[in-house]
Amino acid sequence: MDKWKCMVCGYIYDPEEGDPEQDIEPGTSFDDLPDDWVCPLCGVDKGSFEKV
Numbered sequence: 001m002d003k004w005k006c007m008v009c010g011y012i013y014d015p016e017e018g019d020p021e022q023d024i025e026p027g028t029s030f031d032d033l034p035d036d037w038v039c040p041l042c043g044v045d046k047g048s049f050e051k052v
């Protein structure tokens with residue numbers, strides 16, 4: 001699965017890890033994240049991420 005980088009703060013969303021702080025299970029692809037998901041570090045929306 002592809003990793004995605006927040007272009008504001010540099011956070012990397014890794015689908016293999018998910019986002020436990022926001023109850024996102026490991027194995028959740030970036031495309032399957034809820035529309036209201038935000039970067040756990042800086043709070044921007046998914047539109048501020050780019051595939052790395």
